[in-house]
Amino acid sequence: MKQKKKMTSTGFLLLITIVLFFVMYAAGMVIFADKGFAKPQMFLNLFVSNAGLLVIACGLTIVMITGGIDISVGSVTALVCMVMADLMENKGASAYVAVLAALGIGLLFGIVQGYLVTYMGIQPFIVTLAGMFFGRGLTAIISTDMIAIKNKLFLKWANYRFYMPFGSTNKKGKFIPAYIPPTVVIALIVVLLCAILLKYRKFGRKLYAIGGNKQSALMMGLDVKKTMFKAYVLNGFLAGLGGFLFCLNSCAGFVEQAKGLEMDAISSAVIGGTLLSGGVGTPIGTMFGVLIKGTISSLITAQGSLSSWWVRIVLSALLCFFIVIQSVLASAKKKK
Amino acid sequence: MNNSRLKKITSARLFLPIVCLIAVLLINVIKTPDFFNVSIRNGVLYGYIIDVINRASELVILAVGMTLVTAASGGQDISVGAVMAVAAAVGCQILSGGQTSVTEYQNPLILAVLAALLAAALCGAFNGFLVAKLHIQPMVATLILYTAGRGIAQLVTNGQITYIRVDSYKMAGGYIGKCPIPTPIFFAIVTVVIVALILKKTALGLYIESVGINGKAARLVGLNSTMIKFLTYVICGVLAGIAGIVASSRIYSADANNIGLNLEMDAILAVALGGNFLGGGKFSLVGSVIGAYTIQALTTTLYAMNVKADQLPVYKAIVVIIIVTLQSEVFKKFIAGLKNKKASGTVAEGGQKA
Known part of the structure; x- marks a missing residue:
């Protein structure tokens, strides 16, 4: 139906997402006005609580653009948190070492999985499914108990605040500025860098070409395997970084942490207009996907009586809805 | 198979699974x-090996469904564990009539079982619709239920663990009367035999293979490949439902968070270990x-070596990666390059079909 207009199907999907986000947030502002939905801080909190997810979803977007997928990111996050907590609390390492370890773990996952997928030609889903179980199991091997992080430098990072020039007034009429922690700054920088990388750099354009049609990309003379490998490595690195940001939020490492995060990341990317078949997707769209996920959880928390697993159900339903739309649009395109 | 040459043995389909076992x-x-x-203790068979065979029952049932799905669609259904939880939740909820713990059935058992299987079949149909009709990658399509399934199960049981403390309900996961053999073993055997018979007596098995090898070609020769793919997912769902009932009968309750936890990984592993190519096509139920019994034996072994349940996935993940690497085209080419004499001899196509 929308095909006759000039707008492309992908632009259409992104538009749905952005409109959906604003409608949902506006609905939240109207229904839960007393819970502070209208406050600027509430909006910023969407970023604050999802900073790690944002970075991870960006990495996933890059992989999904090539037509691949990575479902190990949730486990990598749990592993990163656990390793950081273990290093700082039990091994006496400094926070800097822990951060390096976090990024290293992500990178290692990216390299191994990327190698198996691109050079060994194994289905990405199987490889990363194994990675998912491997990561979660390794987390349990390090410790089955929760380790809370008490490292002073780390907590200083976690509790640092950038205050905004705007804010809201509390009941006594005192002005409280809105704030964002460093995690949000890092996450937004990552989104921006990814957007630039994908839009204006050679590497980014290659990714789209490969995702669009691997065969023609190969015939055009692109180094398909090497580029895809790099995409997985980058994704792994971002998963490590995302895990670090996640850890700054939770300040603890435990086995059950970030369970289902891969689902959140994938659905964020898909809701943000990334095609599962590859070739289409933008980090900005993914960001809106993450914001929608955040809005759903805030709405359900604000509602109060619904349990937390409703977030998962609603998100799954939304993912299903977008997948179906994608499929319908794709088949409409084919007929045309 | 024994009297043929070594090469023929090593290239047979069932070589890898049997060696692993x-x-x-x-x-x-x-x-x-x-x-x-x-030995016989308290009138029932007792021993490590019995335990392995007993515990493997759900896995065997799941592996059968997973094999069909893999063969037809070239992807795996990762929602089976969650579907087990849904089926168990539906069944127990009907039996308990909404209470958390009952000592008597509130509704007929047959109704509960049918409802549980229907719920599981619906889950399978949902997956099948997404995969067959909308052409979505199987794993992404089933990812939806993988995450939402346990939430739905929680929804059905109102977030509680429903206990059915009735002896006849414990039978499916325990023992029937004085029979010394655990009932789940019968469930597994009956399921395998029925599915094998259907595949043998009808052309369904052949259809599934041809759809998996080349969906377009199968369509051109007149097979309804969409329907066949859809059907495999429904079958997989129903089988997951049966496994769910057995699993819930073992603990006479519906624990939405733990029934079938991580079993999807084991089922995929069983299929891969069974010498089936995860990209679809020819398959071997046997x-x-x-493969399923091997996995369970491995799990029991690891438990015996004091490996905790949380840590098991590490070893299984390593095994999966090794198997799929061995199966991969690149590796086969590498081997073929080594054996350059008879390049065609290494392609594992020969051997008896199960």
């Missing part, structure tokens, strides 16, 4: 010499069944 069993015999000892 023997290897795992050997390790067990060395570590625990009384591994194969079977291979998958052997």
Whole structure:
């Protein structure tokens, strides 16, 4: 139906997402006005609580653009948190070492999985499914108990605040500025860098070409395997970084942490207009996907009586809805 | 198979699964010499090997469904564990009539079982619709239920664990009357036999293989490939439902968070270990069944070595990666390059079909 207009199907999907986000947030502002939905801080909190997810979803977007997928990111996050907590609390390492370890773990996952997928030609889903179980199991091997992080430098990072020039007034009429922690700054920088990388750099354009049609990309003379490998490595690195940001939020490492995060990341990317078949997707769209996920959880928390697993159900339903739309649009395109 | 040459043996489809099973069993015999000892205690069979076969029952049932799905669609259904939880939740909820713990059925057992299987079939149909009709990658399509399924199960049981403390309900996961053999074993055997018979007596097995090998070609020769793919997912769902009922009967309750947890990984592993190519096409049911018993033997072995349940996935993940690497085209080419004499001899196509 929308095909006759000039707008492309992908632009259409992104538009749905952005409109959906604003409608949902506006609905939240109207229904839960007393819970502070209208406050600027509430909006910023969407970023604050999802900073790690944002970075991870960006990495996933890059992989999904090539037509691949990575479902190990949730486990990598749990592993990163656990390793950081273990290093700082039990091994006496400094926070800097822990951060390096976090990024290293992500990178290692990216390299191994990327190698198996691109050079060994194994289905990405199987490889990363194994990675998912491997990561979660390794987390349990390090410790089955929760380790809370008490490292002073780390907590200083976690509790640092950038205050905004705007804010809201509390009941006594005192002005409280809105704030964002460093995690949000890092996450937004990552989104921006990814957007630039994908839009204006050679590497980014290659990714789209490969995702669009691997065969023609190969015939055009692109180094398909090497580029895809790099995409997985980058994704792994971002998963490590995302895990670090996640850890700054939770300040603890435990086995059950970030369970289902891969689902959140994938659905964020898909809701943000990334095609599962590859070739289409933008980090900005993914960001809106993450914001929608955040809005759903805030709405359900604000509602109060619904349990937390409703977030998962609603998100799954939304993912299903977008997948179906994608499929319908794709088949409409084919007929045309 | 025994009297043919070594090469023919090693290239047979069932070579890998049988070798793996023997290897795992050997390790067990060395570590625990009384591994194969079977005694009768309290009127029931007792022993390590019985335990392995008993515990593997759900996995065997799941592996059968997973084999069909893999063969037809070239992807795996990762929602089976969650579907088990849904089926168990539906069944127990009907039996308990909404209470958390009952000592008597509130509704007929047959109704509960049928409803549970129907719920599981619906889950399968949902997956099948997404995969077959909308052409979504199987794993992404089933990812939806993988995450939402346990939430739905929680929804059905109102977030509580529903207990059914009725002896006849415990039968499916325990023992029927004075029969010394655990009931789940019968469930597994009956399921495998029925599915095998359907595949043998009708052309369904052949259809599934041809759809998996080349969907377009199968369509051109007149097969309704969409319908066949859809059907495999429904079958997989129903089988997951049966497994769910058995699993819930073992603990006479519906624990939405733990029933079938991580079993999807084991089922995929069983299929891969059974010598089936995860990219679809030809399949061997017997291979998958052997694979399932191997996995369970491996799990039991690891437990015996004091590996905690949370840590098991590490070893299984490593095994999966090794198997799929061995199966991959790149590796096969590498081997073929080594054996350059008879390049065609290494393609594992020969051997008896199960």
